[in-house]
Amino acid sequence: MLADVxxxxxxxxxxxxxxxxxNTVNLETTRAIIDTAKELSAPVIVEITERTFDYAGxxxxxxxxxxxxxxxxxxxxxxxxLDHGKSFEAVExxxxxxxxxxxxxxxxxxxxxxxxxxxxIVETAHSRGIVVQAELGNVPYLGxxxxxxxEWEKYMTDPDQAVQFVKETDIxxxxxxxxxxxxxxxxxxxPDYERLExxxxxxxxxxxxxxxSDWNNGRVKEVIERGISCFNVDTAIQLAMIGGxxxxxxxxxxxxxxxxxxxxxxxxxxxxxxxxxxxxxxxxA
Numbered sequence: 001m002l003a004d005v006x007x008x009x010x011x012x013x014x015x016x017x018x019x020x021x022x023n024t025v026n027l028e029t030t031r032a033i034i035d036t037a038k039e040l041s042a043p044v045i046v047e048i049t050e051r052t053f054d055y056a057g058x059x060x061x062x063x064x065x066x067x068x069x070x071x072x073x074x075x076x077x078x079x080x081x082l083d084h085g086k087s088f089e090a091v092e093x094x095x096x097x098x099x100x101x102x103x104x105x106x107x108x109x110x111x112x113x114x115x116x117x118x119x120x121i122v123e124t125a126h127s128r129g130i131v132v133q134a135e136l137g138n139v140p141y142l143g144x145x146x147x148x149x150x151e152w153e154k155y156m157t158d159p160d161q162a163v164q165f166v167k168e169t170d171i172x173x174x175x176x177x178x179x180x181x182x183x184x185x186x187x188x189x190x191p192d193y194e195r196l197e198x199x200x201x202x203x204x205x206x207x208x209x210x211x212x213s214d215w216n217n218g219r220v221k222e223v224i225e226r227g228i229s230c231f232n233v234d235t236a237i238q239l240a241m242i243g244g245x246x247x248x249x250x251x252x253x254x255x256x257x258x259x260x261x262x263x264x265x266x267x268x269x270x271x272x273x274x275x276x277x278x279x280x281x282x283x284x285a
Contacts, residue, residue, distance in 0.1 A: 002069055002273075003077030005101035006131045006172045008043050009206035012229040017280035018220075021045035021208070023083060023234035025052050028261050029241065030065050031072075032268035040072040040273065040282040045101070047083040048234065049088050064095050067166060070148025076285050081133075083232065091121050100130055101176070107135040111161070118169040126170070133208060134163050137177030159198040166203045173230070174199075175208040191219060193226055208232065217278045224280065231274055240264075240271035 012019045024030045024046050037044035046065045053061070062080065063185075069078035081101040085091040091102045104121045106114035118134045125132045137157030157176040161248045166174060176199055200207055206229035212220070213236035220231070244267030248260040276282055 001077060002066065002080050002100070003043065004131065004207075005045060005052075005079035007079055008045065008077055008079055009173055009229045011043075011284070012281065013206045013227075015284065017222060017284060018224050018228055019043050019079075019101065019230050019281055020074065020272070020275050020279050021079075021081060021083075021230050021232045022237060022275075023047045023049065023052075023232070024061070024065065025055060025238075026061075027064060028265040029237060029268055030068055032237070032241075032265045033272055034065075034068050034076070034078060036269045036272040036276065037078070037285070038076050040276050041076070042276045042280075042281040042283070042284040043077040043079075043285050044276075045079040045081050045230070047048060047081045047234075048094075048099075049083045053093075058093065058097050062171050066098070079269050083234075088117055088121060089181050092124065095125060095128060095130055101131060101133070103133040103135070105135050105175075105190065107138050107166050107175075107177075111165075115165065118165075118171060122170050126166055131172045133173040133175060134165070134171045135167060135175035135177075135210075136162055155193060156192055157199060159202055162199050163202045166205060171205065173208055174203065175207045175210055175232075178209075193222055196223060196228070197226040206230060213237075220278045231275070231279060233272075236271050236275070237268050240267040243267050 008019050020032045024033060030046060033044060033046055048061055065080050079101055080099055082094040082099050082104045083103055085094060085103055086105055091104050094102050102125060104118055106117050122132045138155040156178055178196045207227050208230040209223060209228045210232045212231055213233050241264040244264035245260060248254065248263035254260060
């Protein structure tokens with residue numbers, strides 16, 4: 001069943017566990033996410049990016065996720081979320097399609113511009129009953145900057161500014177930067193747990209962590225205890241699926257594409273299962 005993302009994350013915040021927000025690009029990844037959530041009786045968020053809109057068609061991929069959630073997992077709370085919308089127009093497009101949760105990522109903009117656009121999106125979204133996530137601080141991507149000798153203090157979320165940002169924008173959830181990084185960018189040697197704890201004590205909304213696909217259970221447990229209610233996972237799923245596809249394609253006799261793609265889906269499911277168990281959300285549906 002389709003669920004309110006804000007409610008899912010508020011429950012996680014109070015219950016001291018985290019909900020997995022997993023990116024999908026097609027049927028196989030969508031089924032891997034929702035089928036695994038059903039097997040583990042876990043709430044889940046399925047995320048879609050602008051690039052996936054371009055690849056699969058925004059309305060097509062949204063309806064695919066919606067239909068699988070409603071018809072194949074009616075007992076499991078499933079949120080559908082726009083991940084990293086980079087402009088008002090992109091976020092508005094998602095809202096028009098039917099998304100009930102959207103992220104505006106203005107983290108690369110100067111603070112006043114991030115606030116201005118975020119406020120505009122919140123006003124529009126809340127008038128339509130849509131949940132808004134925003135990001136403060138900077139979770140780097142490979143290719144954006146050099147990994148060597150990065151001054152992490154410049155990129156991590158300022159706890160005092162976070163209080164001001166939440167108050168000014170009225171967002172529902174906040175993505176924070178504590179030394180985490182997207183994709184294959186080298187992260188800070190150790191997450192800034194103290195910074196995270198200060199943010200969590202200062203704001204009263206759920207906190208989200210991006211770029212933690214490769215985190216082990218020790219780090220996961222630490223940040224959940226200090227206030228993280230949601231993990232975004234993308235790279236780990238893609239790597240797992242590609243690994244399954246490569247294995248299936250070594251056969252010179254296999255001609256059934258469904259079996260090839262199915263192998264990728266099973267590998268993705270294994271990774272998603274590991275994440276859900278680490279997040280502590282199994283059995284929380």
